Structures are given as structure tokens and as C-alpha cells.
Amino acid sequence: MAQLSERMRALVQPHLADIEPYDPAFSPCKINLSANENTYPLPAGVREAIDAALAATPLNRYPDPMANELRDELASRHGLARENVCVGNGGDELLFNFLLAFGGPGRTLVTCPPDFSEYGFFASLVQTECVRVFRDAETFALDEQALLAAARDAAMVILTSPNNPTGDLVPLELIERVCAACPGIVMVDEAYGEFAPAGSSAEVLLARCSNLVVLHTLSKAFGEAGIRLGYVLAAPDIIDVFAAVRQIYSVNVLTQAAALAAVRTRDAYRPCVATICAERERLARALGALDGVRVWPSAANFLLVRVAHAAEVRRRLRDDYSILVRDFSSAPGLAECLRLTVGTPEENDALVCALSELTGKEGR
Numbered sequence: 001m002a003q004l005s006e007r008m009r010a011l012v013q014p015h016l017a018d019i020e021p022y023d024p025a026f027s028p029c030k031i032n033l034s035a036n037e038n039t040y041p042l043p044a045g046v047r048e049a050i051d052a053a054l055a056a057t058p059l060n061r062y063p064d065p066m067a068n069e070l071r072d073e074l075a076s077r078h079g080l081a082r083e084n085v086c087v088g089n090g091g092d093e094l095l096f097n098f099l100l101a102f103g104g105p106g107r108t109l110v111t112c113p114p115d116f117s118e119y120g121f122f123a124s125l126v127q128t129e130c131v132r133v134f135r136d137a138e139t140f141a142l143d144e145q146a147l148l149a150a151a152r153d154a155a156m157v158i159l160t161s162p163n164n165p166t167g168d169l170v171p172l173e174l175i176e177r178v179c180a181a182c183p184g185i186v187m188v189d190e191a192y193g194e195f196a197p198a199g200s201s202a203e204v205l206l207a208r209c210s211n212l213v214v215l216h217t218l219s220k221a222f223g224e225a226g227i228r229l230g231y232v233l234a235a236p237d238i239i240d241v242f243a244a245v246r247q248i249y250s251v252n253v254l255t256q257a258a259a260l261a262a263v264r265t266r267d268a269y270r271p272c273v274a275t276i277c278a279e280r281e282r283l284a285r286a287l288g289a290l291d292g293v294r295v296w297p298s299a300a301n302f303l304l305v306r307v308a309h310a311a312e313v314r315r316r317l318r319d320d321y322s323i324l325v326r327d328f329s330s331a332p333g334l335a336e337c338l339r340l341t342v343g344t345p346e347e348n349d350a351l352v353c354a355l356s357e358l359t360g361k362e363g364r
């Protein structure tokens, strides 16, 4: 992987010397099931509403820094007030700002890998120690006792529900106990929350856990990863912190207009999300029936699978079938694992067909 030049290693802040430029390992493929995007067309009328909103947006004026119109719409969708919402340039910006505000030298962030690699990366950027409470190697179940013990000394905890890439949910009762144990702030990353069964969201705990932050994004269920809009829900004094550290114009006028139009049509996404969930179960059954493929249950729009020679299988999917999936086989705890985004029925059929050829006897 790429590294900084010798000259730059000497010039950047010392803790950044070993940083590696991000490589999403993207190659153009006919079928891209690598980034957990929604691969379905937008619901009828949504694209038209977005286009009309964009066309009506003046470009010569600076954006409203806090995007209050969008904030109000998001707040009302979640039964909260404007003061409980802060938007960001994708969930990623909010994750970084979370670490920026509450982390720093001498502070710790607790994470539960295998999880989203950005957590550890952002922590390292702001010199925050990451305490990793590893999941069970076979089931990926959380180690509840170790998590609670670590939370007691932490400035921050991030729980991911459903978790990327393992697909499982964090029980609300555990989230509540972590919030009670942690003297700092607990973020529950619900980037995939819309794919989970009703009643899974930690939002209901906001009323009684004053140190809880819930993260959402338009990138996954809502099919707008390109728009770059994420948001957090939390107590007003926590939102004030997010508002204070953010780049004031990070959410531009086009993003605000597009996101507002999209959020207003949110109910139109329900059938698509239901279809993706049904396809997830169909795909899991089909993959589980293949020889030598292990599939973990998932509450998100992707499946984690284990297959012998995973890196080679990924390469052949890409080169022989033009299907791109995500290889996790060199990540700690994810030996021989691939993450497959649930696509359209046609995309899923193509994936199953290719994998059955690659894992079947004639495949190697």
C-alpha cells in the first residue's frame, strides 16, 4: 500500500508519519456490491423532487451553516426538536468531529472490532487511544462484560447497530448499560438502522440516556451516498459541541436542498427497503446452500460470508464476472471473509451463480 514520501514523513505531525492514503480498492465493474450502497432506482418522483430543489437553489450565497430547514425536517421525522439534530458532510464527518471534540491525547475510545475501520483511523488522527474489545471469533457476539469494564474508563464508546461488517444488532438493554457505565459519550452508529427490524433503534433511549448520540446517514437505505449527508441525534448540549467544532459550510447548498427534498419523501423508500431485506434473506439462503460458504445473519443490507481462498474468490469475481465485493480477509478477526452488499434480484442472482461456480469443484 502507498506510503508518505521520506520528505513528508519528516514534515507531517509525528503521529501521522505512518499514515497510509486511503485505498478503497475500487475498480469499475458491471455489478458493484462492495460499498453497501442502495443499488435500486430511487422511488418514483424522488429524483424529480431533488432535481427541482437543486434547480431552485441559488449558488451565489453561502449555505445556512446549521441547515436549519433540513434540521427541522429531520427532527420532526424522528419526533425530536431542532436542538437535538446536527448535520454533517456524511456520517464520516460527524464521526471525525466526535473524535475531534471528545478525544485527544490521554483519552480513550472503546470500539468492538471487527467494526467500521474509520473509527480507529479517526482516533489515530487526533491521537486518541483506541481500546479494542474484540468480538467472539466465531459468532461475533459482543463481550458484554469486557465492554462494560472498558466503558467505565472511556471518554467515548462507539457501538455499531447493525454492525459493519458483521451485520448484528446491539441489544438496547446493553446500550443502556454502556451509557450508564461510561462517564463520557456513547455513540450508536445506525448507518444501517433502516434495514433492521422496527424497535431496534437506540433513539428510544435518548430520553433517559443523556450521554447518548445516535448517528444516521442518507448514504445507505436512502440511496444517496453521493449527496454526502449524515446527522446525529443527541441532547442539546451534545449537539452544541458538534455545532461548535464543525467546519461551518461543510454541508453545501446543493446537499442541503437535495437532502431536504429526499427526507420529505422518506416514506416512499419503505417498499424498497422491504425488498432489500427480503432479498437479503433470499441471498443468505442461497449462499448458505453452497458448499464451503458460511453466512452470518444480518440486519443490514449486506452479508458477511466466509469462503476458502477469499482474496482469490474476490479477484475472480471481479476479473471473470465483473462483480465487485469487499475483501476483509486481511482484517483482524475476519480471516477468509468477504462482505457482499445485497443488490437487486438480478445482481444477487448473478452473484450466487458466480460464487457457486467459483466454490464448486469445477471452479478450482
Ligand SMILES: *Cc1c(COP(=O)(O)O)cnc(C)c1O
Pocket: 036, 089, 090, 091, 092, 093, 116, 160, 163, 164, 189, 191, 216, 217, 218, 219, 220, 225, 228, 229, 230
Ligand atoms: C457507511 C457508513 C457510515 C457513514 O457513511 P457516510 O457515507 O459518510 O454517511 C457510518 N458508519 C458506518 C458503519 C458505515 O458503514
